[in-house]
Amino acid sequence: MRRMPGAVRFLACLLGLWLLAPFAAGLLRLGDADWSGVDRAALSRAAGVSVASAGIATLLIGLFGIPLGYVLARGRGWWTALLGGAVQLPLALPPLAGGVLLLFLLGYGGPLGALGLSEHFAGIVAAEMFVAAPFLIIAARSAFAAIDPALEDVAATLGHRPGAIFLRVSLPLAWRPILAGLVLAWLRAFGEFGATVMLAYHPYSLPVFTYVAFGEAGLPSMLPVLAPTLGLAVLVMAAGHWLTRPLARQAPTRTGLLPPLAESGAAEAPPRHLALALHRALPGFTLELRLESRARRIAVLGPSGSGKSMTLRAIAGLEGMAGMQVRLDGQDLSPLPPERRAVAYVPQGYGLPAHLTVARQVGFAVDCVPDRAAAWMAALGLEDLAGRYPDELSPGQRQRVALARALSRRRVDLVLLDEPFSALDAPLRARLRREVLAVLRGMNVLTVLVTHDPAEALAMAEDIVLLDGGRIIRAGPAAAVFARPGSDLAARLLGAEAIGDGVVLPDGRIDVGQGVALLVGHPDGEAADLPPPGTRVRWSARPHQIRPMDDGAYPARILWRGAVRDGQRPMRLLLGDAELEILADPSCMADGPCRVSIDPRCLQIWPAA
Incomplete structure (x- = not known):
């Protein structure tokens, strides 16, 4: 166990003792329990009502609350803030007040009173949904917000539509916190009294039955009634803990140095014609870029915040811009969503979803060709790593996985590399640079490389584009740009x-x-x-x-x-x-x-x- 500050331990134990104290007090009163006076049939019916209603409410909360959590995590603007505040309001209300509001809506004379939910099992479900939904929605929102949006962007460039991205990337990465939120929602629904007693006093749920039993027989009748409540809650918490436990992974095979790619003897592919007209105004920054190039490989250099990654994302279709134009060999790509642009995109950080093994990463594209994926895995030395997860890979291995995944598509016209070697040490960076260049030389693709390294740009690119403040300050053949930078700023960008x-x-x-x-x-x-x-x-x-x-x-x-x-x-x-x-x-x-x-x-x- 890691060492913890003494004050932290003390405060944690103090609160833990306070939370356990009522249960200990209840155990001390076991001798006073009136087991003979309990209506076991009525208690069983009430427990069944609570279990069933909490289960149905939790299913409905999950069905609607998980999408709502995603919308709140990804949405922008005043309406998202307003909706997020409304989601938390039930937590701020006393349960009885929440029940009164539900009566105004669902009771007799309310706008939805004709549904007849008052004094009905469905009314219990409605009340429990109202008070328990925030626990799941807040957990889902936090889980989705913690996911790197680059993972979803990469999935889009691999041909996946938004619904498939949600189901295959976002939801699997967020499922543990969401499951914890569902457990909390069930427990809250199971123990709900105030809103339930106001909206649907009958049939008795377990909390309402407990209240009635206390009114009739006093404290001696409480322990027999509380026993099933505590037992069911403990079972659900244990199940939730078991489902969210870390999964055991097979120990990865340790390998030595990855084999280098064979040098390609194929002739250089013919040049491609790229024409860009990009404009985007943001607070404090405006991207204004016009470019034409007939090179096979283009390097974009510039200081941080100059618009390099935004340019790359615009080419991939991940940045919406009014009046944007991206043309490749005369074809206008601007109207096409990213999944239809035949793009091989490797973002900063490589965009590898944590729940997929290397083999599944490489084959993740919608139009992945299995034979091609296997060939790239062999060429890039990934075969012995097929069962590993991203957190079990070195930066160089992750870079190879991202590249193999991008190039395993049936059709690739654009290869977009956003500082793919920045996280590597110098020897490995030089080696992978040579290997990637060997791969790209024989392919009929246009490569756009974003980098901070002038030597990398000169080694890999035919054309160089220098950006500063969202504008091109110099562009042209690499040798000419290096020889005649045009300004002090351009020269310093070139080292x-x-x-x-x-x-x-x-x-x-x-x-x-x-x-x-x-x-x-x-x-x-x-x-x-x-x-x-x-x-x-x-x-x-x-x-x-x-x-x-x-x-x-x-x-x-x-x-x-x-x-x-x-x-x-x-x-x-x-x-x-x-x-x-x-x-x-x-x-x-x-x-x-x-x-x-x-x-x-x-x-x-x-x-x-």
């Missing part, structure tokens, strides 16, 4: 750290001060596309691309050398007029004059503001 100022010279070099002129190349080996001579520009190279060397092309001065970390030494050097933070070899020369080398193709150039 620029060592930044300096310069002037374009007539011979195509950049004068950075102190007589140093940097040679500029193009990543594709073409002639550098620089602004006209005399233009003031900003320039950058990655910290590890500026290398101190004895035969380097440019004179510089080392100003400071830091301690070696992870096999590299951080340094500050003066190159021209720019002070730059770089990463160098641990055996780098001492402070003072030096020479450095910079690959001309690594330089990023953009106009100075």
Whole structure:
């Protein structure tokens, strides 16, 4: 048992003792019980009425209350708040007051008095539903609200309609709290007196019979009447505890490193044509995005809150936007719900429902092809993990499951990856990146990758889109965007750290001060596309691309050398007029004059503001 604060233990025990004290007092009075004066037949009838009415009321509460709890958990707006408040009102009312209100509605002269529920078994059920329903509805609302909406979103992209998502994802994940709420509702209905005695005094329920017996014979008659009440309540609580116990799981098979995917020898699939026109205004944020691309793989970069995930969800059909347009190869996907967009969607966190094993996760799509699912499980090293649940998997294994599930559909046109490698350590992230790229290269799909990692974008994407504040600040082929970011912000999004100022010279070099002129190349080996001579520009190279060397092309001065970390030494050097933070070899020369080398193709150039 985990250690608990002493004050917490003391307070818990104090309340527990108070709750147990009345039962202990009742046991001490067993000798005073008048067992001979009890009308056993009437007691049995009353117990039967209470058990039956509480059971029927609980079934009706579950039938209507579980959907209501889901609506309250997923609904938005003033009407949801109003309905949620109304659900809790019966808890605030004295039971007799609740019975009076029911009389106004269901009694003689009430709007529904013609139903004849007063003084009838159905009236008992109606009264019990009124007072007990909040226990189930509140439990269901809390259970559904605790479910990650991404799980339902992923199910929609896998072809499931809303009703199927509710039955196959939401309800199975929420069933334990809901079952606990049903037990509480039954117990509340079983013990209800105030509303029942006002609306349906006859036939006697067990609480009403207890009240009548007390009025006729006093305390000695209470113990024989309370015995079946306590016994039935204990049985129901025990059954509820047994049904909500954690299920035993088979111990998972422990495996070593997952095998890598075989490199695909297939030729690159033909390019796809994506056209986006997205607009959504939210408090404090507006997404305004127009894009056309003919690349096979697109990477979307931007700071947190720039609209990256919202863009991906809009493409998948999970974000409703007025006037939205998503066209793929000329087909307008905008009117189609997510289940009809042929999307393979891997969200942040991977969206794996906790109640499904790996095998059931991979085969969860409506149009899953079993042979294809088996092939992906084999290719991604998941066969030995088929019986595991998500909480028994490492982050890398969960990523593979989500990818296998997404690609096991009969038809996939769009692969949408929302930071799929962000939770992985660096070696595993690099490995899975290579493997996923090998998978995608031979498929005739368009891949859109959301990432924070510029190296990941450059390694996987043909086109790069830079977002900030819901707007595109730069878009185009990856090499061109990296070479010419267009602004300081874009350069920093692409990982620029060592930044300096310069002037374009007539011979195509950049004068950075102190007589140093940097040679500029193009990543594709073409002639550098620089602004006209005399233009003031900003320039950058990655910290590890500026290398101190004895035969380097440019004179510089080392100003400071830091301690070696992870096999590299951080340094500050003066190159021209720019002070730059770089990463160098641990055996780098001492402070003072030096020479450095910079690959001309690594330089990023953009106009100075």
